[in-house]
Amino acid sequence: MMTTGKVMLVGAGPGDPELLTLKAIRAIEAADAVVYDRLVSPEVMALVPPGRRMISVGKEAGFHSVPQDQINRLLVDLAREGLTVVRLKGGDPLIFGRGSEEAEELRAAGIAVEYIPGITAAQGAASSTGVPLTHRGLATGVRYVTGHRARDAALDLDWDSLVSPDTTLVIYMGAANMATIARELIARGLPATTPAMAVASATTPRECRVVARLDRIACEAEGLPAPVLFFVGRTVSLVAAQGLPCGDWPERLGAAAHA
Numbered sequence: 001m002m003t004t005g006k007v008m009l010v011g012a013g014p015g016d017p018e019l020l021t022l023k024a025i026r027a028i029e030a031a032d033a034v035v036y037d038r039l040v041s042p043e044v045m046a047l048v049p050p051g052r053r054m055i056s057v058g059k060e061a062g063f064h065s066v067p068q069d070q071i072n073r074l075l076v077d078l079a080r081e082g083l084t085v086v087r088l089k090g091g092d093p094l095i096f097g098r099g100s101e102e103a104e105e106l107r108a109a110g111i112a113v114e115y116i117p118g119i120t121a122a123q124g125a126a127s128s129t130g131v132p133l134t135h136r137g138l139a140t141g142v143r144y145v146t147g148h149r150a151r152d153a154a155l156d157l158d159w160d161s162l163v164s165p166d167t168t169l170v171i172y173m174g175a176a177n178m179a180t181i182a183r184e185l186i187a188r189g190l191p192a193t194t195p196a197m198a199v200a201s202a203t204t205p206r207e208c209r210v211v212a213r214l215d216r217i218a219c220e221a222e223g224l225p226a227p228v229l230f231f232v233g234r235t236v237s238l239v240a241a242q243g244l245p246c247g248d249w250p251e252r253l254g255a256a257a258h259a
């Protein structure tokens with residue numbers, strides 16, 4: 001009788017493979033099949049040993065090449081073949097990663113599920129840019145917020161609760177809506193001069209950043225290559241002096257491609 005396999009929902013972190021947990025690396029090495037998102041960096045994908053069944057489900061904000069119900073079914077089917085499956089997700093599977101939705105479906109189908117956390121993009125970008133998420137005298141808390149709604153529905157965030165000069169806001173999937181987000185925050189009282197930062201591909205060799213006032217950030221960051229994360233708050237004033245601005249990103253991407 002064939003035994004049922006299991007699915008490990010593994011956080012691949014923000015991109016730098018050295019930020020993977022030991023547990024994640026062991027899971028990747030032990031996997032029979034790896035089902036991965038577009039957001040997982042090529043540097044992390046290079047760690048998957050040869051011979052694994054590799055399935056891309058190409059998920060990214062605003063672009064779902066494989067619908068979620070098909071991904072769920074795929075995971076169930078692979079586990080029912082008796083395989084150990086790694087479901088590899090960018091950052092942490094439980095932060096804007098739909099990991100818990102997949103786990104619910106798997107458990108309902110009687111499949112064993114395990115979570116392995118990853119470093120979320122906000123933490124990776126905080127370390128690589130030097131912008132702390134909290135800092136005495138500047139921010140007493142941090143909020144992770146989505147800047148995108150499923151199927152491009154209107155953004156209906158609780159704007160008033162987001163306006164706090166003592167909080168660092170980190171906005172995921174916000175590139176398309178950052179102008180609206182900034183406008184709503186300013187309309188509710190956050191100063192237009194609040195420092196803001198956009199970080200593209202944090203922790204990878206492609207990382208670059210744009211720092212500007214809140215009322216300018218959407219315009220200054222327009223066209224940055226995905227994935228992009230936005231920070232808003234007084235902590236952005238502590239951004240490290242070193243680090244690459246995005247002005248020359250096309251040249252650097254080209255140089256990296258030919259290196």
Ligand SMILES: C[S@@+](CC[C@H](N)C(=O)[O-])C[C@H]1O[C@@H](n2cnc3c(N)ncnc32)[C@H](O)[C@@H]1O
Nearest residue numbers: 014091092097120121172173201202227228229
């Ligand atoms: C669907 S969410 C997934 C978040 C992920 N689960 C996490 O914990 O980081 C995708 C968004 O995460 C952000 N993101 C993920 N990795 C990033 C990186 N290396 N640099 C900048 N933003 C990143 C971007 O805002 C992107 O649109």
